[in-house]
Amino acid sequence: PQSYNCWLQYNAIDDVSVASFYRSFCQSFVVLCDRTPLINSAIDELQRGITSLLGETPTETGKDDNQLVLGTLEDVAQEDILDRISLANLNEEGYCIRMDERQHQLYVLGKTEKGILYAVFHLLRKMQLNEILTTEEVIEQPVNQIRMMNHWDNVDGSIERGYAGLSFFYQQNRFSRQWDRMHDYARMLASIGINAVTINNVNVHQVESEFITAAFLPDVARTADIFRAYNIKLFLSANYSSPMQLGGLSSADPLADDVREWWKEKASEIYAAIPDFGGFVIKADSENRPGPFTYGRTHADGANMLGEALAPHGGILIWRCFVYNCHQDWRDKTTDRARAAYDHFMPLDGQFNDNVILQIKNGPMDFQVREGVSPLLGAMKDTNQILEFQIAQEYTGQQKHLCYLVPQWKDVLNFDTYAKGEGSFVKDVASGSLYERPLSGIAAVANSGDAYNWTGHPLAQANLYGYGRLVWNPELSADAIASEWITQTYGNHATVLKTIKEMLLQSLQTYENYTAPLGVGWMVNPNHHYGPNVDGYEYSAWGTYHFADLHGIGVDRTMQTGTGYTSQYFPENEKRYESLEACPDELVLFFHHVPYTHQLHSGKSVIQHIYDTHFEGAEQAEQLREQWKSIKELIDEERFNDGLTRFNLQVDSAKEWRDIINTYFYRKSGIEDEHGRTIYS
Ligand code: BDP
Numbered sequence: 068p069q070s071y072n073c074w075l076q077y078n079a080i081d082d083v084s085v086a087s088f089y090r091s092f093c094q095s096f097v098v099l100c101d102r103t104p105l106i107n108s109a110i111d112e113l114q115r116g117i118t119s120l121l122g123e124t125p126t127e128t129g130k131d132d133n134q135l136v137l138g139t140l141e142d143v144a145q146e147d148i149l150d151r152i153s154l155a156n157l158n159e160e161g162y163c164i165r166m167d168e169r170q171h172q173l174y175v176l177g178k179t180e181k182g183i184l185y186a187v188f189h190l191l192r193k194m195q196l197n198e199i200l201t202t203e204e205v206i207e208q209p210v211n212q213i214r215m216m217n218h219w220d221n222v223d224g225s226i227e228r229g230y231a232g233l234s235f236f237y238q239q240n241r242f243s244r245q246w247d248r249m250h251d252y253a254r255m256l257a258s259i260g261i262n263a264v265t266i267n268n269v270n271v272h273q274v275e276s277e278f279i280t281a282a283f284l285p286d287v288a289r290t291a292d293i294f295r296a297y298n299i300k301l302f303l304s305a306n307y308s309s310p311m312q313l314g315g316l317s318s319a320d321p322l323a324d325d326v327r328e329w330w331k332e333k334a335s336e337i338y339a340a341i342p343d344f345g346g347f348v349i350k351a352d353s354e355n356r357p358g359p360f361t362y363g364r365t366h367a368d369g370a371n372m373l374g375e376a377l378a379p380h381g382g383i384l385i386w387r388c389f390v391y392n393c394h395q396d397w398r399d400k401t402t403d404r405a406r407a408a409y410d411h412f413m414p415l416d417g418q419f420n421d422n423v424i425l426q427i428k429n430g431p432m433d434f435q436v437r438e439g440v441s442p443l444l445g446a447m448k449d450t451n452q453i454l455e456f457q458i459a460q461e462y463t464g465q466q467k468h469l470c471y472l473v474p475q476w477k478d479v480l481n482f483d484t485y486a487k488g489e490g491s492f493v494k495d496v497a498s499g500s501l502y503e504r505p506l507s508g509i510a511a512v513a514n515s516g517d518a519y520n521w522t523g524h525p526l527a528q529a530n531l532y533g534y535g536r537l538v539w540n541p542e543l544s545a546d547a548i549a550s551e552w553i554t555q556t557y558g559n560h561a562t563v564l565k566t567i568k569e570m571l572l573q574s575l576q577t578y579e580n581y582t583a584p585l586g587v588g589w590m591v592n593p594n595h596h597y598g599p600n601v602d603g604y605e606y607s608a609w610g611t612y613h614f615a616d617l618h619g620i621g622v623d624r625t626m627q628t629g630t631g632y633t634s635q636y637f638p639e640n641e642k643r644y645e646s647l648e649a650c651p652d653e654l655v656l657f658f659h660h661v662p663y664t665h666q667l668h669s670g671k672s673v674i675q676h677i678y679d680t681h682f683e684g685a686e687q688a689e690q691l692r693e694q695w696k697s698i699k700e701l702i703d704e705e706r707f708n709d710g711l712t713r714f715n716l717q718v719d720s721a722k723e724w725r726d727i728i729n730t731y732f733y734r735k736s737g738i739e740d741e742h743g744r745t746i747y748s
Pocket of ligand 1: 227228434
């Protein structure tokens with residue numbers, strides 16, 4: 068089924084000259100390196116792809132003319148092919164694709180075998196895009212070292228914040244053992260360069276705690292085998308209090324000898340089953356999860372204890388910074404959830420072991436459609452950091468609404484932290500280059516499930532694809548990624564490409580328009596977080612407020628009069644956000660509490676901005692549906708209908724947002740819409 072294959076459709080190449088170009092190389096291939104599971108994956112993919120793209124299956128032969136040559140750089144070291152190029156500096160996942168001078172052979176070379184796999188996917192992508200290779204070589208390597216997917220799957224089969232059906236990893240408290248599906252998933256992730264996964268929820272319940280026991284380790288190991296063949300390392304989310312839950316100890320105190328010993332033994336047991344196990348991801352002292360605070364210890368104590376247990380085996384410990392008080396008194400205006408991660412972790416900079424990484428969400432709150440960039444990113448000079456995104460659209464339409472998130476991620480990556488002066492971008496923090504950290508990268512909450520098209524909304528596949536591609540190379544544009552994805556997924560039709568691309572690129576702004584305005588966030592229904600509820604979280608313990616009253620709205624996070632959150636940024640950003648004049652419109656309510664009549668840089672008042680964007684956003688949602696309908700005849704029925712069902716929901720939901728938000732603020736402010744449109748009163 069087309070929807071299941073996502074961007075790996077491998078439709079027959081219909082351009083005759085492109086097909087004949089590739090045919091000249093693709094009838095046979097030679098493999099110069101040893102056969103390993105990884106190389107076998109690369110060869111399987113090559114054969115599968117070429118068979119389908121060109122209608123002929125390449126055969127494996129000895130060295131010959133007019134063929135593909137697969138190997139590592141070392142394997143071809145003696146050949147003149149390398150004369151003109153210096154690949155010595157490529158990292159171990161890097162690769163090169165080039166023709167020999169007589170254009171008889173196409174070399175598909177990895178720095179190591181890992182690079183060969185990625186080179187094969189690169190070649191197949193080019194073919195799917197109907198692009199021929201020029202005589203210039205392709206030289207590529209991933210910019211980010213750890214490129215991770217975090218699954219929030221529970222062993223009962225549910226997925227926390229999952230919008231694409233149930234888990235394909237588990238059902239009814241055991242592994243589903245759908246190995247074929249996991250294998251297809253691993254292929255898909257490898258095709259976009261993902262090299263690490265966690266397969267269980269960061270909130271580790273009792274049964275998932277047992278993943279690191281004999282009851283589950285064989286299944287975990289089998290899963291690791293599947294991913295390993297695609298250069299993807301398996302990590303687990305672990306329960307901080309496992310020594311008590313599983314080991315019967317009386318505490319999980321990170322400084323207690325028996326606890327430390329327990330984890331060391333546990334690590335040995337895991338590595339006996341999975342020799343290249345990646346390590347743990349830990350959510351501790353966060354949203355009621357256990358952690359070192361119980362014993363009066365710090366996050367560094369907790370993380371380092373686990374890091375030490377993993378270190379002898381080459382494992383990594385990833386500790387999440389999503390730590391804040393979720394039992395806050397909403398009457399207390401001085402406690403600011405946005406401050407929490409920085410307040411907790413900044414003082415610990417330099418105290419974490421070398422194999423420990425802190426995982427930091429892109430924003431200081433929680434994956435809102437718009438919020439500031441976390442000031443912790445780049446602030447810790449002596450600590451490994453991983454940036455965390457959310458591909459699952461928890462707060463951006465839950466895969467019922469179209470919301471292409473790549474532009475948002477790009478904004479974050481291109482944010483200048485000024486940590487080492489101008490030009491200290493978040494992408495340089497993630498790549499580790501800013502402070503030359505040994506470990507770094509990007510992780511994201513997955514949006515996949517057991518839906519037959521993996522993501523529910525057929526266009527939500529673009530976020531999965533886009534995440535991988537962007538993390539491989541943050542310089543790729545949102546537009547270019549969209550084009551790649553559409554062409555590979557829907558074929559080479561110019562109208563389809565143009566229409567879907569316009570839809571994708573407009574969708575984030577559209578979503579922002581009809582939901583919570585100007586960076587204030589959180590006007591959603593509590594718990595499930597779908598749909599509008601302006602005061603849903605206003606008097607709650609979660610630290611998520613907008614403070615709307617009859618005069619104005621917004622969170623005062625300034626140093627002068629507010630929570631002082633702005634002081635967590637480096638001076639350039641601090642000044643920009645602290646000053647109402649300098650603060651960009653789209654974040655004004657994130658940083659300031661202003662009257663409804665406050666004039667934005669756009670020239671509009673805040674209230675008029677709210678009205679205008681909400682009318683506009685609801686209309687734009689309708690346009691998205693019209694655009695989708697306009698390509699009905701050009702795409703297959705199944706994906707068309709899957710999309711249409713969702714666009715219908717989005718249109719209705721956008722209207723609901725428009726009416727509830729506009730009415731609420733009309734009632735609060737009593738200020739009429741300048742254009743006299745209908746606002747319910
Ligand atoms: C929030 C989700 C919650 C997660 C939490 C986390 O609502 O389900 O457990 O993030 O990241 O966005 O730990």
